[in-house]
Amino acid sequence: MRPTLRHLLSATTLMAVTAFAQADTITVGGKNFTEQLILASMTTQYLASAGYDVEENAGMGTTVLRQAQVNGQIDLYWEYTGTSLISYNKVTDKLSPEAAYERVKELDAEQGLVWLDPSAANNTYALAMRHDQAESLGIESLSDLADVINAGEALTLASNATFYSRDDGLRPMQETYGFEFGRRNVKRMDQGLTLTSLDQGAVDVAMTTATNGRIPALDLTVLEDDKEFFPDYALTPVVRRQTLDANPALAEQMNTLSALLDDATMARLNARVDVDRETVEDVAAAFLEENALL
Structure with a gap:
């Protein structure tokens, strides 16, 4: 035992x-x-x-x-x-x-x-512009961006494929703010390239995320989401x-x-x-x- x-x-x-x-x-x-x-x-x-x-x-x-x-x-x-x-x-x-x-x-x-x-x-989605261009066009918010585009300014956007297609992405954002970049003015690319393209002047606006470390490094302006479209992340x-x-x-x-x-x-x-x-x-x-x- x-x-x-x-x-x-x-x-x-x-x-x-x-x-x-x-x-x-x-x-x-x-x-x-x-x-x-x-x-x-x-x-x-x-x-x-x-x-x-x-x-x-x-x-x-x-x-x-x-x-x-x-x-x-x-x-x-x-x-x-x-x-x-x-x-x-x-x-x-x-x-x-x-x-x-x-x-x-x-x-x-x-x-x-x-x-x-x-x-x-x-780390929600955001749209950014070069500081000097945003200042010259008087754009501080997404509503300002909509006003400028609706007034006839043709601005190009760098977007990754996910933002281009998702339910809290480009299309519903444009509907909320009442404007459209136009299909030919949206350039799709890897997310890692969107801010590079913006900094180099290849596009006027770039999708990014709020905690992207390159935003302050490149002296970019993040446009205010004044209608609070983007969900909290x-x-x-x-x-x-x-x-x-x-x-x-x-x-x-x-x-x-x-x-x-x-x-x-x-x-x-x-x-x-x-x-x-x-x-x-x-x-x-x-x-x-x-x-x-x-």
Whole structure:
């Protein structure tokens, strides 16, 4: 009887140790653009320094990454409220930033996903112009842009394929503001080229995102979305419920990191990679060190 009991106790202990080890293993995901690569590296380094066994799987496409999290292959990544609201949950209602967050939090809970505290970084779509041209044409907002185009000025737009076709993109934006660039005046290209084309004078207006680090570096003017057309894209850590249950301290740790991020901070970090050519890992580590998280 005693050897059997010892055997059972040893097996039980081994199972407990294994479960604890699994509880401390976090797979961090990220999408395939600069901001997301920085956040994935930042999160990985931060959690590793906190004692977790962390694996990083960054550089993924949006849809693939979301499905990987739902399927349990990714435990944690940073998502945008507007992306979940529109692309994943097909919600077309016009919602305030607070209502959008609450809606995606509720809907994604059905998928076993938990939205933690949103950061103050809102990487929504935006249109930008060269500062001198915007000033000479008197354009500060999208309504101003509409007035100038409707008055007969032919301005060209650089757009990526996604913005050109999506439900919160070019066509509905033009309908909201009552103008049209005209098909021949829209040049489609990779998103990484839109601001380059603008800076080089190949186009007059470029689609971008609000935290793009090249905006301040190139002295560009972001046009005010005065009719609040673009949905809120609050950058937020999203974690699988099962992962949180296994790691009770994780929510507070990620909320601490989220509270440090806003538009200016993300633009600065993005610029260090895209403009200054620092590595993603070095930029992420420096930020964590500045904030005593590494």
